[in-house]
Amino acid sequence: MAIEPTTTENGLRLGDIEFIWARNSRDFFFSNSILIHDSQTTIVDPSSNFTYLEQLASRKVVQQVLNTHYHVDHRSLNHLFRNCQFICHEKDLAAILSFDNYLKYADSERNSDYVLWLKNIFSSLEILDGYVSILLKDGDLVPLKDHAVRVLHIPGHTPGHLALFFEDIDLLYTSDIDLTPLGPWYANISSDIDQFLASIRRVKLFHSRYYATSHGGRIYDREQFLEKLEKFESAFEKRDTRILEALNERPRDLKELSQIGIIFKSSQLSDPLKACFERQMVEKHLERFEKQGKIYQENGIWRLT
Ligand SMILES: [Zn+2]
Structure with a gap:
Protein backbone atom coordinates (compact mmCIF):
# COMPACT_ATOMS: atom_id res chain seq x y z
CA MET A 1 0.00 0.00 0.00
CA SER A 234 14.73 27.99 -18.70
CA ALA A 235 16.60 30.58 -16.58
CA PHE A 236 19.87 29.47 -18.23
CA GLU A 237 18.59 30.30 -21.70
CA LYS A 238 17.05 33.61 -20.61
CA ARG A 239 20.37 34.65 -19.05
CA ASP A 240 22.24 33.57 -22.21
CA THR A 241 19.90 35.64 -24.37
CA ARG A 242 20.26 38.78 -22.22
CA ILE A 243 24.05 38.58 -22.37
CA LEU A 244 24.13 38.09 -26.16
CA GLU A 245 21.68 40.98 -26.63
CA ALA A 246 23.87 43.24 -24.50
CA LEU A 247 26.95 42.27 -26.53
CA ASN A 248 25.03 42.75 -29.76
CA GLU A 249 24.38 46.37 -28.74
CA ARG A 250 28.09 46.94 -28.16
CA PRO A 251 31.21 45.16 -26.86
CA ARG A 252 31.44 45.30 -23.06
CA ASP A 253 33.72 44.15 -20.26
CA LEU A 254 32.71 41.85 -17.39
CA LYS A 255 32.22 44.77 -15.02
CA GLU A 256 29.70 46.45 -17.29
CA LEU A 257 27.90 43.18 -18.05
CA SER A 258 27.67 42.52 -14.29
CA GLN A 259 25.83 45.78 -13.69
CA ILE A 260 22.93 45.17 -16.09
CA GLY A 261 20.99 42.74 -13.93
CA ILE A 262 21.27 39.49 -15.91
CA ILE A 263 20.76 37.13 -12.93
CA PHE A 264 19.40 39.39 -10.19
CA LYS A 265 17.27 42.47 -10.74
CA SER A 266 19.49 45.53 -11.26
CA SER A 267 17.92 47.07 -8.13
CA GLN A 268 19.29 44.15 -6.06
CA LEU A 269 22.89 44.70 -7.15
CA SER A 270 23.53 47.37 -4.53
CA ASP A 271 23.87 44.39 -2.17
CA PRO A 272 27.63 43.60 -2.42
CA LEU A 273 27.06 39.87 -1.97
CA LYS A 274 24.52 39.68 -4.78
CA ALA A 275 26.85 41.80 -6.94
CA CYS A 276 29.61 39.19 -6.38
CA PHE A 277 27.25 36.35 -7.29
CA GLU A 278 26.14 38.27 -10.40
CA ARG A 279 29.76 38.78 -11.54
CA GLN A 280 30.64 35.12 -11.04
CA MET A 281 27.55 33.76 -12.80
CA VAL A 282 27.83 36.17 -15.75
CA GLU A 283 31.48 35.11 -16.07
CA LYS A 284 30.40 31.44 -16.25
CA HIS A 285 28.14 32.28 -19.21
CA LEU A 286 30.95 34.22 -20.94
CA GLU A 287 33.44 31.36 -20.54
CA ARG A 288 30.87 28.96 -21.96
CA PHE A 289 30.09 31.23 -24.94
CA GLU A 290 33.83 31.56 -25.60
CA LYS A 291 34.19 27.75 -25.68
CA GLN A 292 31.22 27.59 -28.06
CA GLY A 293 32.96 30.14 -30.32
CA LYS A 294 30.15 32.69 -29.97
CA ILE A 295 32.21 35.46 -28.37
CA TYR A 296 35.86 36.41 -27.90
CA GLN A 297 37.80 38.68 -25.60
CA GLU A 298 40.34 41.42 -26.39
CA ASN A 299 41.92 43.40 -23.54
CA GLY A 300 39.08 42.41 -21.25
CA ILE A 301 36.39 43.51 -23.73
CA TRP A 302 33.94 40.83 -24.88
CA ARG A 303 32.67 40.88 -28.48
CA LEU A 304 30.42 38.70 -30.60
CA THR A 305 32.35 36.66 -33.20
ZN1 LIG B 1 24.11 24.89 -2.38
Whole structure:
Protein backbone atom coordinates (compact mmCIF):
# COMPACT_ATOMS: atom_id res chain seq x y z
CA MET A 1 0.00 0.00 0.00
CA ALA A 2 1.31 3.45 -0.89
CA ILE A 3 2.58 5.53 2.01
CA GLU A 4 0.78 8.86 2.41
CA PRO A 5 2.36 12.01 3.88
CA THR A 6 1.34 13.31 7.30
CA THR A 7 2.19 16.76 8.63
CA THR A 8 4.25 17.06 11.80
CA GLU A 9 5.14 19.93 14.12
CA ASN A 10 8.31 20.62 12.14
CA GLY A 11 7.45 19.50 8.65
CA LEU A 12 6.12 16.33 7.08
CA ARG A 13 6.57 12.60 7.47
CA LEU A 14 6.33 9.81 4.92
CA GLY A 15 6.80 6.45 6.66
CA ASP A 16 10.16 6.54 8.41
CA ILE A 17 11.37 9.56 6.47
CA GLU A 18 10.81 12.86 8.26
CA PHE A 19 11.22 16.17 6.44
CA ILE A 20 12.14 19.12 8.66
CA TRP A 21 11.37 22.35 6.84
CA ALA A 22 13.87 25.16 7.20
CA ARG A 23 12.95 27.80 9.74
CA ASN A 24 14.49 31.13 8.73
CA SER A 25 17.11 32.18 11.20
CA ARG A 26 19.60 34.99 11.71
CA ASP A 27 21.89 32.66 13.60
CA PHE A 28 22.64 30.08 10.96
CA PHE A 29 22.17 29.48 7.24
CA PHE A 30 19.29 27.22 6.50
CA SER A 31 17.98 24.54 4.21
CA ASN A 32 15.55 21.68 4.76
CA SER A 33 16.74 18.63 6.67
CA ILE A 34 15.66 14.99 6.44
CA LEU A 35 15.67 12.65 9.41
CA ILE A 36 15.81 8.97 8.43
CA HIS A 37 14.40 6.86 11.27
CA ASP A 38 16.50 3.72 10.95
CA SER A 39 18.57 1.43 13.18
CA GLN A 40 21.31 3.68 11.80
CA THR A 41 19.45 6.98 12.34
CA THR A 42 20.69 9.56 9.84
CA ILE A 43 20.17 13.28 9.41
CA VAL A 44 20.56 14.85 5.96
CA ASP A 45 21.74 18.50 5.80
CA PRO A 46 21.24 19.57 9.43
CA SER A 47 20.50 23.25 8.80
CA SER A 48 16.75 23.59 9.22
CA ASN A 49 15.61 24.22 12.77
CA PHE A 50 17.98 24.85 15.68
CA THR A 51 15.60 23.89 18.52
CA TYR A 52 14.56 20.58 17.02
CA LEU A 53 18.03 19.61 15.79
CA GLU A 54 19.58 20.48 19.14
CA GLN A 55 17.02 18.20 20.86
CA LEU A 56 17.89 15.38 18.46
CA ALA A 57 21.59 15.92 19.03
CA SER A 58 21.26 15.94 22.83
CA ARG A 59 19.18 12.73 22.78
CA LYS A 60 22.11 11.15 20.90
CA VAL A 61 19.77 9.27 18.56
CA VAL A 62 21.54 10.37 15.37
CA GLN A 63 24.41 8.17 14.25
CA GLN A 64 25.14 9.60 10.81
CA VAL A 65 25.14 13.05 9.19
CA LEU A 66 24.92 13.21 5.39
CA ASN A 67 25.63 16.50 3.59
CA THR A 68 24.27 16.67 0.05
CA HIS A 69 27.09 19.10 -0.76
CA TYR A 70 29.68 21.34 0.85
CA HIS A 71 27.74 24.65 1.02
CA VAL A 72 27.42 26.26 4.41
CA ASP A 73 23.62 26.44 4.33
CA HIS A 74 23.54 22.61 4.21
CA ARG A 75 25.83 21.93 7.14
CA SER A 76 25.63 24.94 9.40
CA LEU A 77 24.40 22.81 12.35
CA ASN A 78 26.71 19.82 11.70
CA HIS A 79 28.64 20.79 14.81
CA LEU A 80 25.68 19.90 17.06
CA PHE A 81 26.19 16.23 16.19
CA ARG A 82 29.19 14.78 17.99
CA ASN A 83 30.54 11.24 17.61
CA CYS A 84 28.65 10.65 14.36
CA GLN A 85 29.78 9.32 11.01
CA PHE A 86 29.85 12.18 8.48
CA ILE A 87 29.05 11.39 4.85
CA CYS A 88 29.42 13.30 1.56
CA HIS A 89 30.32 12.81 -2.10
CA GLU A 90 34.03 12.39 -2.77
CA LYS A 91 34.15 15.44 -5.04
CA ASP A 92 33.00 17.81 -2.28
CA LEU A 93 35.29 16.28 0.31
CA ALA A 94 38.13 18.82 0.02
CA ALA A 95 35.84 21.81 0.61
CA ILE A 96 34.35 20.18 3.72
CA LEU A 97 37.68 19.12 5.20
CA SER A 98 39.32 22.52 4.85
CA PHE A 99 37.98 26.07 4.86
CA ASP A 100 40.95 27.13 2.70
CA ASN A 101 39.72 24.73 0.05
CA TYR A 102 36.18 26.08 0.49
CA LEU A 103 37.51 29.54 -0.37
CA LYS A 104 39.41 28.15 -3.39
CA TYR A 105 36.14 26.64 -4.63
CA ALA A 106 34.28 29.90 -3.99
CA ASP A 107 35.81 32.93 -5.72
CA SER A 108 38.96 33.82 -7.68
CA GLU A 109 39.03 37.26 -6.02
CA ARG A 110 40.62 36.53 -2.64
CA ASN A 111 39.27 39.65 -0.92
CA SER A 112 35.83 39.91 -2.49
CA ASP A 113 32.77 40.72 -0.39
CA TYR A 114 31.78 37.08 -0.83
CA VAL A 115 35.07 35.79 0.63
CA LEU A 116 34.87 38.25 3.55
CA TRP A 117 31.27 37.20 4.16
CA LEU A 118 32.26 33.52 4.18
CA LYS A 119 35.12 34.16 6.63
CA ASN A 120 32.71 35.89 9.00
CA ILE A 121 29.99 33.29 8.98
CA PHE A 122 32.31 30.30 9.14
CA SER A 123 34.12 31.57 12.21
CA SER A 124 30.79 32.29 13.95
CA LEU A 125 29.35 28.85 13.12
CA GLU A 126 32.24 26.71 14.41
CA ILE A 127 32.48 24.84 11.12
CA LEU A 128 35.74 26.12 9.65
CA ASP A 129 37.03 22.61 8.99
CA GLY A 130 34.79 19.55 8.88
CA TYR A 131 35.26 15.84 9.28
CA VAL A 132 34.13 13.08 6.89
CA SER A 133 34.26 9.32 7.46
CA ILE A 134 32.24 7.88 4.54
CA LEU A 135 32.47 8.89 0.88
CA LEU A 136 29.68 8.25 -1.62
CA LYS A 137 29.57 8.07 -5.38
CA ASP A 138 26.82 7.78 -7.97
CA GLY A 139 24.66 4.67 -7.53
CA ASP A 140 25.77 3.92 -3.96
CA LEU A 141 23.27 3.13 -1.24
CA VAL A 142 23.46 5.32 1.85
CA PRO A 143 24.74 3.04 4.66
CA LEU A 144 21.47 2.36 6.49
CA LYS A 145 20.16 -0.82 8.10
CA ASP A 146 16.42 -0.78 7.34
CA HIS A 147 15.89 1.52 4.32
CA ALA A 148 17.10 1.83 0.75
CA VAL A 149 18.27 5.35 -0.14
CA ARG A 150 20.12 5.54 -3.45
CA VAL A 151 22.63 8.28 -4.30
CA LEU A 152 22.48 10.17 -7.60
CA HIS A 153 25.49 12.33 -8.38
CA ILE A 154 24.09 15.54 -9.91
CA PRO A 155 27.07 17.92 -10.27
CA GLY A 156 26.95 21.49 -11.54
CA HIS A 157 25.82 23.43 -8.48
CA THR A 158 28.90 21.94 -6.78
CA PRO A 159 31.18 19.13 -8.06
CA GLY A 160 29.83 16.61 -5.53
CA HIS A 161 26.19 17.70 -5.37
CA LEU A 162 23.90 14.77 -4.51
CA ALA A 163 20.27 13.83 -5.02
CA LEU A 164 18.81 11.03 -2.90
CA PHE A 165 16.17 8.54 -4.00
CA PHE A 166 14.17 7.18 -1.08
CA GLU A 167 13.03 3.86 -2.54
CA ASP A 168 10.56 2.93 0.25
CA ILE A 169 8.50 6.11 -0.21
CA ASP A 170 9.23 6.62 -3.94
CA LEU A 171 10.59 10.15 -3.42
CA LEU A 172 13.49 11.92 -5.14
CA TYR A 173 15.22 14.65 -3.14
CA THR A 174 17.04 17.01 -5.53
CA SER A 175 18.71 19.27 -2.94
CA ASP A 176 19.80 22.53 -4.63
CA ILE A 177 18.14 21.80 -7.92
CA ASP A 178 15.77 23.64 -5.67
CA LEU A 179 13.20 25.11 -8.09
CA THR A 180 13.37 28.57 -6.47
CA PRO A 181 12.02 31.47 -8.55
CA LEU A 182 15.49 33.07 -8.80
CA GLY A 183 16.62 30.04 -10.81
CA PRO A 184 19.84 28.01 -10.66
CA TRP A 185 22.78 29.25 -8.57
CA TYR A 186 26.32 28.61 -9.81
CA ALA A 187 28.38 31.48 -8.38
CA ASN A 188 31.32 29.32 -7.35
CA ILE A 189 34.55 28.59 -9.20
CA SER A 190 33.64 24.94 -8.76
CA SER A 191 30.17 25.34 -10.36
CA ASP A 192 29.61 24.30 -13.98
CA ILE A 193 26.69 25.29 -16.21
CA ASP A 194 26.92 22.29 -18.58
CA GLN A 195 27.03 19.84 -15.70
CA PHE A 196 24.12 21.65 -14.04
CA LEU A 197 22.04 21.35 -17.23
CA ALA A 198 22.92 17.65 -17.58
CA SER A 199 21.89 17.07 -13.96
CA ILE A 200 18.56 18.83 -14.53
CA ARG A 201 17.96 16.59 -17.55
CA ARG A 202 18.80 13.56 -15.41
CA VAL A 203 16.32 14.35 -12.64
CA LYS A 204 13.71 15.27 -15.25
CA LEU A 205 13.90 11.73 -16.63
CA PHE A 206 13.81 10.19 -13.16
CA HIS A 207 10.30 8.94 -12.49
CA SER A 208 9.09 8.92 -8.90
CA ARG A 209 5.83 9.55 -7.12
CA TYR A 210 7.13 12.45 -5.01
CA TYR A 211 9.89 15.05 -5.21
CA ALA A 212 11.33 17.45 -2.65
CA THR A 213 14.11 20.04 -2.63
CA SER A 214 16.27 21.75 -0.03
CA HIS A 215 14.44 25.07 -0.07
CA GLY A 216 10.66 25.45 0.17
CA GLY A 217 8.60 23.46 2.66
CA ARG A 218 6.60 21.09 0.49
CA ILE A 219 6.68 17.95 -1.57
CA TYR A 220 5.66 17.84 -5.23
CA ASP A 221 3.96 15.24 -7.37
CA ARG A 222 5.58 14.54 -10.76
CA GLU A 223 3.43 17.00 -12.70
CA GLN A 224 4.11 19.86 -10.25
CA PHE A 225 7.80 19.02 -10.16
CA LEU A 226 8.18 19.02 -13.95
CA GLU A 227 6.35 22.34 -14.30
CA LYS A 228 8.65 24.02 -11.75
CA LEU A 229 11.73 22.32 -13.20
CA GLU A 230 11.00 23.62 -16.73
CA LYS A 231 10.89 27.19 -15.39
CA PHE A 232 14.03 26.63 -13.36
CA GLU A 233 15.91 25.23 -16.36
CA SER A 234 14.73 27.99 -18.70
CA ALA A 235 16.60 30.58 -16.58
CA PHE A 236 19.87 29.47 -18.23
CA GLU A 237 18.59 30.30 -21.70
CA LYS A 238 17.05 33.61 -20.61
CA ARG A 239 20.37 34.65 -19.05
CA ASP A 240 22.24 33.57 -22.21
CA THR A 241 19.90 35.64 -24.37
CA ARG A 242 20.26 38.78 -22.22
CA ILE A 243 24.05 38.58 -22.37
CA LEU A 244 24.13 38.09 -26.16
CA GLU A 245 21.68 40.98 -26.63
CA ALA A 246 23.87 43.24 -24.50
CA LEU A 247 26.95 42.27 -26.53
CA ASN A 248 25.03 42.75 -29.76
CA GLU A 249 24.38 46.37 -28.74
CA ARG A 250 28.09 46.94 -28.16
CA PRO A 251 31.21 45.16 -26.86
CA ARG A 252 31.44 45.30 -23.06
CA ASP A 253 33.72 44.15 -20.26
CA LEU A 254 32.71 41.85 -17.39
CA LYS A 255 32.22 44.77 -15.02
CA GLU A 256 29.70 46.45 -17.29
CA LEU A 257 27.90 43.18 -18.05
CA SER A 258 27.67 42.52 -14.29
CA GLN A 259 25.83 45.78 -13.69
CA ILE A 260 22.93 45.17 -16.09
CA GLY A 261 20.99 42.74 -13.93
CA ILE A 262 21.27 39.49 -15.91
CA ILE A 263 20.76 37.13 -12.93
CA PHE A 264 19.40 39.39 -10.19
CA LYS A 265 17.27 42.47 -10.74
CA SER A 266 19.49 45.53 -11.26
CA SER A 267 17.92 47.07 -8.13
CA GLN A 268 19.29 44.15 -6.06
CA LEU A 269 22.89 44.70 -7.15
CA SER A 270 23.53 47.37 -4.53
CA ASP A 271 23.87 44.39 -2.17
CA PRO A 272 27.63 43.60 -2.42
CA LEU A 273 27.06 39.87 -1.97
CA LYS A 274 24.52 39.68 -4.78
CA ALA A 275 26.85 41.80 -6.94
CA CYS A 276 29.61 39.19 -6.38
CA PHE A 277 27.25 36.35 -7.29
CA GLU A 278 26.14 38.27 -10.40
CA ARG A 279 29.76 38.78 -11.54
CA GLN A 280 30.64 35.12 -11.04
CA MET A 281 27.55 33.76 -12.80
CA VAL A 282 27.83 36.17 -15.75
CA GLU A 283 31.48 35.11 -16.07
CA LYS A 284 30.40 31.44 -16.25
CA HIS A 285 28.14 32.28 -19.21
CA LEU A 286 30.95 34.22 -20.94
CA GLU A 287 33.44 31.36 -20.54
CA ARG A 288 30.87 28.96 -21.96
CA PHE A 289 30.09 31.23 -24.94
CA GLU A 290 33.83 31.56 -25.60
CA LYS A 291 34.19 27.75 -25.68
CA GLN A 292 31.22 27.59 -28.06
CA GLY A 293 32.96 30.14 -30.32
CA LYS A 294 30.15 32.69 -29.97
CA ILE A 295 32.21 35.46 -28.37
CA TYR A 296 35.86 36.41 -27.90
CA GLN A 297 37.80 38.68 -25.60
CA GLU A 298 40.34 41.42 -26.39
CA ASN A 299 41.92 43.40 -23.54
CA GLY A 300 39.08 42.41 -21.25
CA ILE A 301 36.39 43.51 -23.73
CA TRP A 302 33.94 40.83 -24.88
CA ARG A 303 32.67 40.88 -28.48
CA LEU A 304 30.42 38.70 -30.60
CA THR A 305 32.35 36.66 -33.20
ZN1 LIG B 1 24.11 24.89 -2.38
